[in-house]
Amino acid sequence: MTTTAAPIRYTPADVERLSDRDGKLYELVHGELVEKHAPVTEHILVEKHVSTRSNAVAVKVAVALCGRYPDTEARLFIEQPTYCFPSGRMRRPDVALVWSRRLPAELTHDELEIPPDFVAEVVSPNNTFFDQLDRVEDYLRAGVSIVWVIDPTHRTVHVYRKDGTYDLLRSGDVLSDEPLLPGLSLPIADIFPAVAPSGISGSGS
Numbered sequence: 001m002t003t004t005a006a007p008i009r010y011t012p013a014d015v016e017r018l019s020d021r022d023g024k025l026y027e028l029v030h031g032e033l034v035e036k037h038a039p040v041t042e043h044i045l046v047e048k049h050v051s052t053r054s055n056a057v058a059v060k061v062a063v064a065l066c067g068r069y070p071d072t073e074a075r076l077f078i079e080q081p082t083y084c085f086p087s088g089r090m091r092r093p094d095v096a097l098v099w100s101r102r103l104p105a106e107l108t109h110d111e112l113e114i115p116p117d118f119v120a121e122v123v124s125p126n127n128t129f130f131d132q133l134d135r136v137e138d139y140l141r142a143g144v145s146i147v148w149v150i151d152p153t154h155r156t157v158h159v160y161r162k163d164g165t166y167d168l169l170r171s172g173d174v175l176s177d178e179p180l181l182p183g184l185s186l187p188i189a190d191i192f193p194a195v196a197p198s199g200i201s202g203s204g205s
Contacts, residue, residue, distance in 0.1 A: 052124065053124075053152050053193060054094075054122040054123065054124035054152055055122075056193060057122045057150055057152050057191055057192060057193075058078060058094040058095050058120065058122050058150075059078075060190065060191040060192075061094075061095050061120050061122075061148075061150070061191050062076050062078055062095050064184075064186050064190065064191065065095070065097055065118075065181075065184070068183060068184050069097070069184075071100060072100055073099065073100055074097050074098065074099050074100055074117075075097070075098050075100055075103055076095065076096070076097055077093075077095070077096045077097075077098070077112065077116075078094065078095055078096075079092045079093075079094065080092065080093065080096055080111070080112050081111040081112065082096065082111065082112040082113075082116065083111055083112070083113045084112070084113065084114055084115040084116075084142045084143065084144075085138060085141075085142050089138075090111070091135065091138060091139075093116065093119040093120070093121060093139070094119075094120055094121050094122050095118075095119070095120040096112070096116035096118065096119050096120075097116060097117055097118040097119075098112070098114070098116050098117055099117050102114060102117070115139075115142045115143035115144050116139075116144055117144070117145050117146070117180070118144070118145065118146050118147075118148075118180070118181060119139050119144050119146075119147045119148070120147075120148040120149075120150060121135055121136075121147070121148070121149050121150070122150045122152065123149065123150065123151045123152065123153070129149065129151060132149045133149070136149060136160050140160060140162055143162070144162065145161065145162050145180050146159065146160070146161050146162070146178075146180040146181065147159075147160045147161075148160075150191065152192060152193075155170065155171040155188070155189070155192050156168060156169065156170055156171070156188075157169040157175070157188055157191075159178075161180065169188050170188065171188050171189045171192060172188070172189065173187075173188045174186065174187050174188065175187075175188060
């Protein structure tokens with residue numbers, strides 16, 4: 001009789017070990033390793049390599065938030081393994097913010113095990129907008145207060161809140177008066193790469 005081997009069920013302890021071994025960023029979903037395709041660049045709390053448009057946008061968002069909220073108010077994380085989902089699942093939000101009052105005074109090397117207060121995900125060529133909507137549902141159900149899905153191609157920010165409200169911000173808009181991000185005033189155009197004047201192309205490097 002031929003038997004089928006039971007699928008491997010990975011644990012949180014496996015994620016970082018195998019990410020380092022394979023040179024990939026894995027998430028843990030229903031006990032299975034799922035690669036997060038969007039690579040990361042040098043950033044605020046973690047240093048990794050690769051440069052893409054989506055990563056540049058994530059860094060700009062993190063820098064804008066760091067400029068508004070000092071460490072005494074909030075901590076910013078990029079691609080931080082985050083275990084705040086049922087059944088031990090883990091996601092790596094492109095950008096996450098947690099109010100400092102919810103964190104220990106000294107950060108450790110541990111993964112984040114509480115829902116962030118804010119999450120931003122940037123659409124990349126290998127991670128479509130519709131893929132990101134699944135992530136939005138995960139974050140909101142886990143207790144994240146506000147989630148941005150940023151689309152660099154259309155230069156838009158889709159804002160989802162835990163109370164079910166939604167806004168679409170375009171490049172000409174300014175985000176302000178957001179109760180869930182108090183005191184933040186952010187021209188949406190500032191988080192996207194500059195647009196070259198008509199007829200002028202990049203160097204292609």
